[in-house]
Amino acid sequence: MRALSNSIGSAALDSRRRTIGIEPSPHPRTALKVVLVNPPSPPEYRVSRGLMGGFGMAVNPELLYPPLELAHVAGVLEQDGFDVAIHDSDAVGLDAAGALAAICAEEPDLVCMDSSSTSLDRDLELARSIRSNLGIPVAILGSQVTYTPGEIFENDNVDLVVRGEPEATVHEVACHVRDKKALIGIAGTSWRGADGEVTHGPERDKISDLDALPLPSRHLLDNQRYQFPGIEEPVTTVKSSRGCPLDCSFCGYTLAQGLRFRFRSPEHVVKELVDLHRNYGLRQVVFRDPIFTTRKDRVRDICDGILREGLDLEWQCETAIKTLDRETLEKMAAAGCKHISLGVESGNAEIQKKHCGNKLNDHAQAEKVFDDCRELGIETRAFCMIGFPEETSAMVDETLDLVERLDPDQVQFCAVTAYPGTPLHKILYGEERLEYANMTGFQALEGNEHMSASEIESKIREAYRRFYLRPRRIVRELRHPVRMAGKVARYLNLFARRA
Numbered sequence: 001m002r003a004l005s006n007s008i009g010s011a012a013l014d015s016r017r018r019t020i021g022i023e024p025s026p027h028p029r030t031a032l033k034v035v036l037v038n039p040p041s042p043p044e045y046r047v048s049r050g051l052m053g054g055f056g057m058a059v060n061p062e063l064l065y066p067p068l069e070l071a072h073v074a075g076v077l078e079q080d081g082f083d084v085a086i087h088d089s090d091a092v093g094l095d096a097a098g099a100l101a102a103i104c105a106e107e108p109d110l111v112c113m114d115s116s117s118t119s120l121d122r123d124l125e126l127a128r129s130i131r132s133n134l135g136i137p138v139a140i141l142g143s144q145v146t147y148t149p150g151e152i153f154e155n156d157n158v159d160l161v162v163r164g165e166p167e168a169t170v171h172e173v174a175c176h177v178r179d180k181k182a183l184i185g186i187a188g189t190s191w192r193g194a195d196g197e198v199t200h201g202p203e204r205d206k207i208s209d210l211d212a213l214p215l216p217s218r219h220l221l222d223n224q225r226y227q228f229p230g231i232e233e234p235v236t237t238v239k240s241s242r243g244c245p246l247d248c249s250f251c252g253y254t255l256a257q258g259l260r261f262r263f264r265s266p267e268h269v270v271k272e273l274v275d276l277h278r279n280y281g282l283r284q285v286v287f288r289d290p291i292f293t294t295r296k297d298r299v300r301d302i303c304d305g306i307l308r309e310g311l312d313l314e315w316q317c318e319t320a321i322k323t324l325d326r327e328t329l330e331k332m333a334a335a336g337c338k339h340i341s342l343g344v345e346s347g348n349a350e351i352q353k354k355h356c357g358n359k360l361n362d363h364a365q366a367e368k369v370f371d372d373c374r375e376l377g378i379e380t381r382a383f384c385m386i387g388f389p390e391e392t393s394a395m396v397d398e399t400l401d402l403v404e405r406l407d408p409d410q411v412q413f414c415a416v417t418a419y420p421g422t423p424l425h426k427i428l429y430g431e432e433r434l435e436y437a438n439m440t441g442f443q444a445l446e447g448n449e450h451m452s453a454s455e456i457e458s459k460i461r462e463a464y465r466r467f468y469l470r471p472r473r474i475v476r477e478l479r480h481p482v483r484m485a486g487k488v489a490r491y492l493n494l495f496a497r498r499a
Contacts (some may be wrong), residue, residue: 031083032120032178034170036074037109039065039115039123040089042101045440049116050237050288053252054143055419056116058440062229064090068237068288069141069166070114071216076167079214082174086220096122102127103220108136110177112162112170117419117439131156137183141172143256144436147421149190149269150198159183161190161496164256165206165242167213199448202400206257210242210264223280230480236276236284240269240302244290246320246357248345249424250385250416253290261294270305285315292317296328303335314338318383320359321366329369333376339409340373341381345404348395351388355424363402368404380408386463387456389428389448396459400466413463415444415456 041047048065052055067088085106089099103111111130114362115123127138141162145152145495148480149161160183162169169188176183184191188204207213241263244253276282292298305315316339324340332340344366345356352358360366373380382403388398403411417439420423438445444456451459466478 011318033083033108034077034110035103035106036070036086037111037113039113039126040095042119047119049114053256056118056250058118060121060229063229064350065134065237066221067114068216068239070465073167073170074217075214076171077174078217080251091222091225096126099126103130104133110137110174112139115145117139117144117436120144120436128157133283134281135235137177143252151200153192163188164204169204188286210262216278223282231284233284233370234282235286236282237286237288239288240264241289246359248357249355252419255421263298266298266305268302269302271486274309283313285313286319290321291320293319293323297329300331303331306335321357321369324369329372329376337378339379341383344382345385349390349398354390364453367406369409381407381410382406384413385416386413386459392450400463403467411467413460414441417441451492
């Protein structure tokens with residue numbers, strides 16, 4: 001049982017469970033074994049399933065985040081007495097056959113797998129193998145399966161699709177297995193009946209009180225294996241809030257987490273930071289909030305907590321430029337912030353308004369934010385996208401001009417990808433089924449009225465060359481040869497395609 005559970009009485013614990021949608025079970029607890037699985041990436045590239053709002057993305061092979069979503073699910077299950085293991089195939093270097101053997105060796109009663117768009121076929125193949133070999137229920141979660149649940153049952157791949165926020169739903173699934181109840185009718189799931197028809201249970205409300213969640217079960221992870229390019233120490237992740245009010249047309253985070261900004265209290269966040277630092281010896285933290293500085297006062301309180309506790313942390317986050325100011329950046333730098341990834345997306349005003357939540361409508365303010373970060377010793381990365389429906393080559397050049405003026409330490413250019421369920425997908429495809437294996441984040445699924453798919457990909461390559469091959473920039477990159485080598489390797493592998 002987690003330390004958090006031990007610190008409060010059973011009545012208080014039952015009350016906290018109810019706030020996250022978990023009703024106390026009248027049955028005695030049993031040591032039902034649940035294995036949570038982060039499947040292996042395809043051999044062509046590494047997939048980080050937590051990115052793009054849970055749709056996943058092909059990433060630098062040197063990037064390996066812990067499966068934080070599964071660790072949060074594990075915390076809820078362990079709090080209620082379940083025996084839980086997390087199998088992370090990429091962390092232990094296993095292919096599908098090795099993963100199957102490792103999962104079977106755990107002798108689970110229930111398996112719940114994560115998934116991503118670009119690895120979905122392989123994820124489902126592994127799920128099918130687990131069902132065939134063990135004869136136990138297998139569930140699958142993730143944004144891709146949430147928004148295409150009917151397709152997932154086509155080859156008897158899984159018993160259940162867990163839609164949306166998974167903690168309370170997976171807990172209820174585990175209770176059904178433990179209590180030998182049929183896996184039908186559970187809110188937040190989809191299943192296929194005996195007649196072959198797929199049925200979707202009612203939506204489950206999102207968790208309103210995130211402080212009621214236990215801390216993620218990091219003791220189930222080999223925390224020394226997780227890494228970030230350019231950082232020599234192990235890395236971990238923290239999710240201090242959920243939801244994003246900006247509603248960009250392409251964004252998976254609003255699908256997975258909603259438009260309402262829900263946040264953990266600064267005290268609860270600092271409690272997790274104390275836990276990961278003092279109990280697990282971790283110093284490098286990546287906050288995985290969609291917009292970390294949505295509430296600047298809350299961020300400053302978290303920083304104060306880090307300083308008050310004397311935590312020797314170095315951390316980074318993602319956020320929107322318009323949610324930053326000098327005072328907040330100074331506080332963040334003092335508390336150990338070393339890197340901020342900033343959503344630039346497009347330098348064109350029309351595209352900003354229509355597709356990007358108008359998060360960057362003041363270029364002068366954006367330049368000041370990047371200048372302030374440089375002055376305070378905070379590295380920056382600019383996220384940019386190419387291939388919006390109305391975008392011309394000249395509009396792309398506006399983005400490239402802006403990025404050169406901002407001059408971040410790193411830049412990432414992605415192909416605009418319309419993930420299922422997003423407003424952009426509805427605009428472009430309606431109910432059309434796409435080739436999910438190509439949703440790497442860098443391959444253009446198709447062109448627009450002004451540029452073909454190959455022209456969009458060519459423009460992405462041009463963007464990288466134009467940004468990094470400026471003479472002044474080359475001198476700057478040569479100061480960090482190892483990092484530069486990683487960037488070159490990433491560039492050469494950007495458009496790797498699935499076999």
